[in-house]
Amino acid sequence: MDEFELFERIKLRDKVAFDILFRKYYATLCRFSYAMCLSEEDAEECIQDLFVRLWEKSSVVNIEVSLKAYLYTSARNYTLNAIKKRQAERNCLNEYSENREPQEQDEKISEVEIGQLIQMGVNTLPEKCREIFILCKQEGLTYEEIAEYLNISKKTIDNQMGIALRKLRDYLQPRVKRLLIILLFYITFWG
Structure with missing residues (x-):
């Protein structure tokens, strides 16, 4: 089956075709992304987001040259956006830490508050996605x-974790921008 037939089957919501595509390109696209951003976690997140978006939007995606070229171009774009976002977070963190008032430095955010906020986000996940996330992140299963x-x-697990992380990020970001900056600062420097 050639690329165009494979993608036409994906447009028709053929999960087997999508799985074939995912297995064929996921690892190489992750290596490609990693070479640009030098972060395995960011690279995997970018490629997972790419595949999730491709599945969600396959009916409106129009591939003119080749599926492989489309995937690599998309991977590059997702990775560049992740790099820009990471740089913006660093800039914001630097600006925040430089402009903090002395009394703010004494404020502490309890781990309980952070945990409660994350748990509220986890509770918004779809049932299967939530179950997989809890087994992985809270129960520590591989x-x-x-x-x-x-x-x-395992690829379903990869996909669901990508969805969970994206949805959690989308849930938490607007609610706790300041908290995320502090949390990012904490993870980055004391992680």
Whole structure:
């Protein structure tokens, strides 16, 4: 099956075709993204977002040259956007830490408050996505263990974790921009 047939099947919501595409390109696109951003986590997140978006928008995506070229161009764009976002976060963090009032430096955000906020975000996730996220992040299971436990593929776990992380980021960001800056600062420097 050539690329165009594969993509036409994806447009028709063929999960097998999507899985074939994902397995064929995921690892190489992650390496491509990593070479640009030098962060495995960011690279994987970019490529997972790319595949999620491709699945969600496949009916309106028009591929004119080749599917491979489209994927690499998209991976480049997602990665460049992630790099810009990371730089903006650093700039904001630097500006925030330079402009803090002395009394603000004494303020502490409790881990309980952060945990409660994250838990509220986790509760908004779709049921299966939430279950996978909890097994991975709260129970500490590996993707392989979760896949075996739920009798689903590791790639499904990858996809669901990508969705969960994106939805959590979207949920938390507008509600706690300041908290995220402080949390990012904490993770970056004391992680």
